Amino acid sequence: MSRDAALPDASALLEVRDLRKSYGDNVVLRDIDLTVQPHDVICLIGSSGSGKSTLLRCLNLLEEIDDGVISFAGREISDPRIDRREVRRHIGMVFQSYNLFPHLTVLDNCTLAPRRVHGVPKAEAEERARDLLARFGLADQAEKHPDRMSGGQQQRAALVRALCTRPTLLLLDEITAALDPELVGEVLTIVRELAEQGTTMILATHEMAFARDIATTVCFLDEGRILEHGPPAEILSSPREERTRRFLARVLPQT
Amino acid sequence: MIPEQTDGEDAWRPSSRELERRDVRRSLRRRSLAVATVATVVFFVAVWVVTVSSPGWPTVEATFFSGHDARAAMPSIWHAFWRYNVLLFLLGEALILVLAMVVALVRQSRTPLLLPLRIVAIVYTDLFRGIPTILLVFMLAFGMPALNLQGITNSLFFWGLVALVLSYGAYVAEVIRSGIESVHPSQIASADALGLTRFQAMRYVVVPQGVRRVIPPLLNDFVSLQKDTALVGAAGLFDAMFAARDYANFYFNFTPYTVVAGYFIVLTIPLARLTDHLQHRAMERERQGAR
Numbered sequence: 001m002s003r004d005a006a007l008p009d010a011s012a013l014l015e016v017r018d019l020r021k022s023y024g025d026n027v028v029l030r031d032i033d034l035t036v037q038p039h040d041v042i043c044l045i046g047s048s049g050s051g052k053s054t055l056l057r058c059l060n061l062l063e064e065i066d067d068g069v070i071s072f073a074g075r076e077i078s079d080p081r082i083d084r085r086e087v088r089r090h091i092g093m094v095f096q097s098y099n100l101f102p103h104l105t106v107l108d109n110c111t112l113a114p115r116r117v118h119g120v121p122k123a124e125a126e127e128r129a130r131d132l133l134a135r136f137g138l139a140d141q142a143e144k145h146p147d148r149m150s151g152g153q154q155q156r157a158a159l160v161r162a163l164c165t166r167p168t169l170l171l172l173d174e175i176t177a178a179l180d181p182e183l184v185g186e187v188l189t190i191v192r193e194l195a196e197q198g199t200t201m202i203l204a205t206h207e208m209a210f211a212r213d214i215a216t217t218v219c220f221l222d223e224g225r226i227l228e229h230g231p232p233a234e235i236l237s238s239p240r241e242e243r244t245r246r247f248l249a250r251v252l253p254q255t
Numbered sequence: 256m257i258p259e260q261t262d263g264e265d266a267w268r269p270s271s272r273e274l275e276r277r278d279v280r281r282s283l284r285r286r287s288l289a290v291a292t293v294a295t296v297v298f299f300v301a302v303w304v305v306t307v308s309s310p311g312w313p314t315v316e317a318t319f320f321s322g323h324d325a326r327a328a329m330p331s332i333w334h335a336f337w338r339y340n341v342l343l344f345l346l347g348e349a350l351i352l353v354l355a356m357v358v359a360l361v362r363q364s365r366t367p368l369l370l371p372l373r374i375v376a377i378v379y380t381d382l383f384r385g386i387p388t389i390l391l392v393f394m395l396a397f398g399m400p401a402l403n404l405q406g407i408t409n410s411l412f413f414w415g416l417v418a419l420v421l422s423y424g425a426y427v428a429e430v431i432r433s434g435i436e437s438v439h440p441s442q443i444a445s446a447d448a449l450g451l452t453r454f455q456a457m458r459y460v461v462v463p464q465g466v467r468r469v470i471p472p473l474l475n476d477f478v479s480l481q482k483d484t485a486l487v488g489a490a491g492l493f494d495a496m497f498a499a500r501d502y503a504n505f506y507f508n509f510t511p512y513t514v515v516a517g518y519f520i521v522l523t524i525p526l527a528r529l530t531d532h533l534q535h536r537a538m539e540r541e542r543q544g545a546r
């Protein structure tokens with residue numbers, strides 16, 4: 001993409017080398033190498049259980065890794081001495097299962113971190129949250145509690161919550177999986193808009209059309225390895241690996 | 256300390272960076288252990304010094320911590336403790352759980368037929384939570400035998416047990432009910448959707464989740480019950496407390512009370528640790544990300 005061409009030697013925002021993660025004897029991620037330049041949109045694809053969620057959780061330091069190095073903005077964040085909270089101030093994450101706080105209204109969900117972590121004054125935080133909620137079609141939901149909304153609305157609210165802290169890197173774990181089909185396009189537009197504003201994203205997804213549309217790089221994960229990666233046109237249309245082909249045949253029955 | 260892991264296909268050896276990181280983690284752990292140890296030692300030494308250097312300490316030590324009196328009073332207290340207090344609370348806990356579960360289920364049932372029972376359950380919890388336990392013990396232990404009813408026992412142990420069960424049953428019922436009500440309605444919807452009856456939904460889905468959530472407060476109530484078995488001693492049952500009073504009044508030394516306190520503490524700690532352990536294990540099994 002032209003954006004990448006404009007930033008050929010910009011130092012990477014996120015760099016992962018030889019990442020390994022296991023739960024007991026079960027090695028969930030191995031030999032993961034990943035470079036994310038500013039403005040990149042990386043799509044992680046792969047069958048369920050291939051390690052997409054775990055990889056995202058490792059990047060956000062929610063999991064302690066077993067080997068390898070993760071650097072963010074030129075600093076190694078896999079160092080045990082690092083202040084995890086400081087790192088997470090700059091990384092937003094949206095989970096597969098929304099994980100909104102059920103005891104807070106949507107607006108309070110969205111202003112909690114800006115106010116308590118980032119020290120944004122209440123009025124400003126609320127204005128920012130209401131703006132984003134309106135853009136996501138949730139203007140009239142601000143005072144509601146999450147449990148009273150549909151799954152799609154909850155996921156959009158979760159996205160707004162992550163965006164309210166203005167993260168430099170956004171991690172999205174299958175955020176469209178729970179959206180109503182008619183809303184997927186709407187969110188896609190917003191996500192693309194965010195990318196153009198300079199938000200770097202890594203997202204796990206099962207929506208191949210979505211990946212083809214917005215990804216700068218697609219990574220195919222298989223049994224904890226990045227089996228192949230490249231521009232979406234290449235990976236999704238003419239993959240090198242047999243396993244990738246078989247996976248795509250399953251999720252893209254028409255091709 | 257360095258695990259030589261091999262996982263079949265790729266013989267993985269930790270990189271030098273990882274080994275370095277493990278050293279850092281280890282030293283961070285060591286440091287926090289050191290901080291914890293120093294803080295603990297300083298705190299307890301300070302408490303000890305302040306206590307022992309207080310002017311009245313020698314008197315207190317002689318009246319409450321006399322080794323001779325402790326040894327002399329121990330056998331009779333020990334006997335009374337097992338014979339009455341332990342039996343009281345073991346029986347009591349079993350009966351209380353049954354009573355409280357029934358009351359809790361009745362209270363949150365919405366079946367029209369059960370309305371009269373619901374009213375009874377509500378009145379029961381309101382009433383018996385309001386009466387001080389010691390009053391209830393006295394009323395039943397002295398009042399029931401005084402009625403001179405045919406075929407009703409005069410046993411102090413029996414009426415003491417009944418009083419404790421009634422009093423604690425009301426508390427525990429409310430704790431269990433709060434647990435049941437904290438289970439998300441979607442769980443009942445899922446059970447309904449699977450075709451379970453309302454009772455089955457309660458029995459297999461809601462109650463197991465609800466009860467697990469309230470295990471810590473339940474344990475709290477049971478620890479409290481264990482201590483309150485001493486109230487039956489106040490009504491004249493020759494329990495550990497009574498035995499201690501007996502000795503204390505005779506020899507003018509309060510050490511037996513310290514001994515009783517020790518017994519109660521020793522009894523509750525293993526129970527608390529066991530529940531913690533069970534709770535922790537269930538959490539790790541069921542929840543990702545729980546540590």
Ligand SMILES: Nc1ncnc2c1ncn2[C@@H]1O[C@H](COP(=O)(O)OP(=O)(O)O)[C@@H](O)[C@H]1O
Pocket residue numbers: 023026028046047048049050051052053054055543544
């Ligand atoms: N907390 C955990 N404890 C043990 N195993 C886990 C845990 N989280 C994930 N796993 C395992 O890691 C593997 C990858 O899971 P995940 O990252 O959720 O895959 P994906 O998101 O691609 O579906 C699975 O086999 C899963 O069972």
Ligand SMILES: [Mg+2]
Pocket residue numbers: 052053054096173174204
């Ligand atoms: Mg996942």
